[in-house]
Amino acid sequence: MMNLVAAPVLISLMTAVVLLALNHRPGTQRIVSIVSHLLLVASAVGLLVPTLAGEVLVLTLGNWAPSVGITWVADGLSAVMVFFALITSLLVLIYSEGTFDEGDGVRNYFHPLHHLLLAGVCGSFLTGDFFNLFVFFEIMLLASFAMISLGARPRQLNLTFPYVLVNLVGSTLLLGGIGAVYGTVGTVNMAEVSLAIQTQELPAAFWAGVGLILLVFATKAALLPLFFWLPDAYPIAPIAVNALFASLLSKVGVYTLFRSVPLITGGEVGVIQAVLVVVGAATMLIGVLGALGRSGIRDILSFHIVSQVGYMVFGLAVFTPLAVAAGLFYTVHNIIVKTGLIMAGGIAERMGGSQKLGVIKGVARTHPWVAAAFFICAVALAGLPPFSGFWGKFFLAVAGYQAGMYAATTIAIVVGLLTLSSMLKIWLSVFWGEPSGNKEPAFGNSKGMLVPTLVLAGIAVVMGFGGGPIMHYSMVVAENLLAVTPYVDGVMQAGGISADDLAALREGVER
């Protein structure tokens, strides 16, 4: 059933349309939205099971060969990303109900936009060519532009405008880069481009195009120095949108780097990785320092996304199987934990009426469950055992020292301590001490908001204790990713090119 590869995108696209038509019946809209989201998760499980066994699922849309048609590819990396993105966004969807005020017209648009965003995100994870990656980026951005300005307060529009601008310019550059690649190798299919890099001598224009594409990916991932659009835009958006963006959007940027760097380098260490090590380490440090200087719950948490992206990219940049596996583990852990933190912080914000530190105090006394969820996620984020973040950081540090990158790895460890102090900053002012400033304590008991948050904290605990098996699967995915050939051969063979022809093509180069 190769059509399963397209299922996450098709289901979410169709759901978005149906939900838009149900705009005047909020009750039905919610039910349809959640039921179809469950279907999405089921399709993601369907993709996860075969791909974790090492299979590469390829769907040639309309039965056209990859060189002329559109290919969809699910390998371990895409399936893992789709699965965790869908699990987290389902929890955000359930949680979102409590974050909008009664009778707020905005909430009726949240559900259709949520599914449109998912179509873009899943499409970016599952597409097999650069041009469709661009298309799905656009779908994702279209939905995100509308979501980030939901409510349309003047201050919100001011602060989110750079987000729109940066992404529009980014899309244009990406299209230019893809054009250069197509003009020089005659294909936009990622596997074919990778094969061309291995087997042909390519002109400078091609590498300029690749450079542009990678630059845009780095911007989407919010790497230094191209992260400035993120820290102001995210916290001003509604809480549910903030949580959704934190779990999905910059991770799409990270995914595209994980996907394209091994394909472009053919699995060998070169300039790109060296640049990424420096950029990754600098991003970690600047991100955490920036977060320390902020003074709102979601302000701190959102700036922190930048720092975390540094870790994921550092894992990719070290480029050994262990490091890439650790980077992948870290990405998945971060999707869960960061969303959990923003959701727990969001409940406190709803109770106090503002996200500024110092408005609401002593939540741990009045609402211990909210505090527990925040505490677990915060400690996991800082990388303390026995929670999920520990394994990510531990294996990253081991892999970094093994590869002889002492300075960068030491920065990663120091940043872990700084992370802890910025989490303490929120913890001490919001959750600790004598309760005060709690205007709407009912929000802290709302099951709709509390249960999804606790589930995320629970996953962080499970990932902490189940670190071994999860790391085992991460290694499988990472080894396939760095070997490059499983992906390329999977796609090429789906296009009717036999294994012998491929071998002959590669051998011709070696001779």
Next chain:
Amino acid sequence: MRSYILLAAARALLPVTVLFAIYMLLRGHNEPGGGFIAGLVTTAAIIIEGLAFGVAHTVRRLGRILTAFLVIGLGLAVLAGLIAVAAGDPFLTNYHWHMPLPGDGYVHLSTTLIFDIGVYLAVIASTTVAIGVFAGGEEETP
């Protein structure tokens, strides 16, 4: 300002333009044309109608139909893809056959045509609604 020349021209142009759009839609399988361009041509006819009779008036009269067009159009496009899934082929695989007519003629039918009709309807709906919003379709323009 109400221009009677424009009013009369709009009346006459609408059916001709829509007919031309349908011609574009049908020839799109083998020659330049297709659902997207046909949808735009139809929208052009609706815009002329809107200029003559007032955008608010036109969009209000078309409102319900446009929503239906959007849903039916996207539904048809997906259905065309799902036919292939039901037959066990990759999504959106095209099937086509010749339906003989009395005499020597035949009609070339394909599942791509269903997809194209879906695109046609969806394009009409989305472009018209967007233009209605930009033209201030909420307010009454004399």
